[in-house]
Amino acid sequence: MNTSSDRRRIAVIGGGISGLAAAYELTRARRAGAPIEECLFEASPRLGGVIRTERQDGFILEGGPDSFLTEKPDAAELARELGLGSALVGSNDRERQTYILHRGRLVPLPDGMMLMVPTRLWPALTTPLISFTGKLAVARERFQRIQPALRRDEDETVASFVRRHFGQEILENIADPLLAGVYGGDSETLSAPATLPRFWEMEQKHGSLVKAALEARRRRRASGRGSAESHPLFTTPQGGLEQLVQRLAQELEPSKVLLGRKVAALEPAQDSGGGYLVRLEGEEPYAAEAVILALPAHEVVRLARRLEPAIEGLEAVPYSSAVTVSLAYAKKDRLPPGFGFLAPKKEGRRMLACTFVHAKFPGRAPEGRALLRCFFGGARDPAVVSLNDAELVDIACEELRAILSLRASPLFARVFRSPRAMPQYTVGHAARIRQIQERLRPERGLFLAGNAYAGIGIPDCIRSGGEAARRAVEAVCSDQRAAESGARAGG
Ligand SMILES: Cc1cc2nc3c(=O)[nH]c(=O)nc-3n(C[C@H](O)[C@H](O)[C@H](O)COP(=O)(O)OP(=O)(O)OC[C@H]3O[C@@H](n4cnc5c(N)ncnc54)[C@H](O)[C@@H]3O)c2cc1C
Known part of the structure; x- marks a missing residue:
């Protein structure tokens, strides 16, 4: 011994x-x-570390991450191993709808998007988010064998990768805001193979990302993994990630x-x-x-x-900083359904994204009430982290008023800062x-x-x-x- x-x-x-x-x-x-x-x-x-959960007046507030992707098994497996399996809740994917702020209005992200790649052609070809030329680029991508611009071991920015496949509009209106929301990053500097390894592999194998995504969707459906109930996109412990x-x-x-x-x-x-x-x-x-x-x-x-x-x-x-402002409201009935919205840079807002927390996971807000979580910072706005709480809450409320016509005052607000927390690949x-x-x-x-x-x-x-x-x-x-x-x- x-x-x-x-x-x-x-x-x-x-x-x-x-x-x-x-x-x-x-x-x-x-x-x-x-x-x-x-x-x-x-x-x-x-x-x-950046995982912080607080409770206030029946609301569950997340200061950092709010969930993990079910597609990557390590977190859910660990949670189950620790006896948290029955506490895991899935995202309400039946209500999953994300909006993009486009010319000041919320426009639904086309149904079936796998990040910036459509897995259903019709919604992508009818969305007002992209022009006729942009739609033509999507349709062309499906039928072309796009040659990788570089050798497998070389590198390319996300912006260049997305432009090669779908053009500037999809980059600006869809890919950029999604990446700003997830990585707090700038597509003109982020590496495509490091940030989007799955799409990079898809290109190497299939040329067309749309074709590869359509095939992946078909395989998922055939294996029965396509249903929202059995395989929600995100999972988290009922009481918050700090559990x-x-x-x-x-x-x-x-x-x-x-x-x-x-x-x-x-x-x-x-x-x-x-x-x-x-x-x-x-x-x-x-x-x-x-x-x-x-x-x-x-x-x-x-x-x-x-x-x-x-x-x-x-x-x-390099690292970027993240700030989240959680705002609790007495009523949710004036808000649109869905998980929230993303704000592309050209819309000129400081807010990068807003999650409708009450809709994304069950039990995050008391019945009938709303919890909104606004994201700021990232590579786009590094200075925001030094604003005080009152200034941040003011900006969040003002932008929500303009975007959602939300005039009610929040019941309370809570600001969380994660300085230099998001590495940029x-x-x-x-x-x-x-x-x-x-x-x-x-x-x-x-x-x-x-x-x-x-x-x-x-x-x-x-x-x-x-x-x-x-x-x-x-x-x-x-x-x-x-x-x-x-x-x-x-x-
Ligand atoms: C706002 C936000 C939202 C996010 N959303 C999601 C999401 O929804 N889903 C998801 O999967 N991921 C999300 N992420 C990413 C994910 O949460 C982080 O990548 C992950 O939690 C980082 O964990 P870590 O342990 O590597 O680092 P950290 O959480 O940063 O932990 C590092 C720890 O080291 C400690 N430390 C630092 N210096 C020292 C020292 N000298 N001595 C001792 N200790 C030290 C710090 O105090 C800290 O506790 C999000 C991140 C942020 C910031």
């Missing part, structure tokens, strides 16, 4: 969903007999979760055994054989650039990250997890945390096996 002194120590820095997933995997490995000891360091007094954070936290050993501990520096351990010293303000450092950095890329650079030159490459990952991202990962050799004991690498969504973060933990366990255990067999050989 291993005593705690001969266990290999693995530190996780960052207690957002990525760090929690890593700590959970380490805990499971230890309980299954791996000779390790884990410790999680989180700067703030709470776990969850997942709380359940994860319950699985960890309380003594191994250190809150309010901002890691000030990371240094190489002085003894010949390798490893690192995790330095905290005014406390003894924590010595660890391996460290999982579950942090935004800019914080990884600050802590680890001197330890590992490859980390310097992460400086090229700009052109060259995938190659940069691949190079960094290749140079970070496992025996060096540094592992990366988080949203800056291969997916920004919660399922991606959970996957990256789990993978980093498994690699770290493997590295420290093989290291220990080597040391033990060396000692045996030496007599």
Whole structure:
């Protein structure tokens, strides 16, 4: 049996969903007999990072993410493993309707859009969102074999990729606002293969994205996965996403979760055994054989650039900030049905998007009441994060008055800020990250997890945390096996 002194120590820095997933995997490995000891360091007094759920007067407010895509299984699987399966609710997809603000009015996004790719031709060819020329471009895309502009390993901006397939109008009126809503990003700088890997693959395989999307839809229907009830687009715990954070936290050993501990520096351990010293303000450092950095890329650079030159490459990952303003209303009856709207840049609004939360998920607002969540910031409006709460609420109410003719005063408002929280996968991202990962050799004991690498969504973060933990366990255990067999050989 291993005593705690001969266990290999693995530190996780960052207690957002990525760090929690890593700590959970380490805990499971230890309980299954791996000779390790884990410790999680989180700067703030709470776990969850950008995941924040609050309750007020019967409303459930999300400050960061509100759900995860069911298509990527890692988050729902983890929730079920933690006993939250029966608490998961799906989005009300029967009422799914998103609007685009177009010339000051809300126009329904054509039915059957897979992001900016139509999976049903008729709605796309009859929408007032695009002109006759734009529609012609969609119809042409369906029947042309569009040659990839570049080799598979080269890169291209999202804007250029979308223009090649559908032209400028679909880019401006549909793709841009969708990407601003999801990534807080600018399509003229984002990388198509890194941001839209699925569409990039579709192009390589089929040429036409419309053709590929139509086929995917047909396959989904044939397999019975097409129904809104059995396979909702988004899922979330009934009580809000922080429920997942709380359940994860319950699985960890309380003594191994250190809150309010901002890691000030990371240094190489002085003894010949390798490893690192995790330095905290005014406390003894924590010595660890391996460290999982579950942090935004800019914080990884600050802590680890001197330890590992490859980390310097992460400086090229820019971040945008997000602000959400949640507004509760006494009545929902004057609002249009559906999940909300997106505001393209050319409409000249500060609001990027607005979710009708009461319609998207059940139980988010008391019966008959409305909860709207307005998104600001992103690459389009970095200055908005420095406005005070009153200014942000004023802007939100004023723009909702103009867009939705919503004159009622909110019952209450709540502002959440997520500064420098959204990594931007700009052109060259995938190659940069691949190079960094290749140079970070496992025996060096540094592992990366988080949203800056291969997916920004919660399922991606959970996957990256789990993978980093498994690699770290493997590295420290093989290291220990080597040391033990060396000692045996030496007599
Ligand atoms: C407004 C918003 C809406 C979103 N909506 C969705 C959505 O609906 N669905 C979806 O799938 N994704 C969504 N995302 C993306 C997703 O939520 C994030 O990518 C994910 O939660 C990031 O998790 P993380 O653990 O990698 O990082 P973070 O949550 O940023 O956690 C990093 C943690 O590290 C800590 N830390 C930083 N420095 C130190 C240090 N020196 N020492 C110790 N701790 C430190 C921080 O305090 C923080 O807790 C959204 C993001 C935002 C901001």
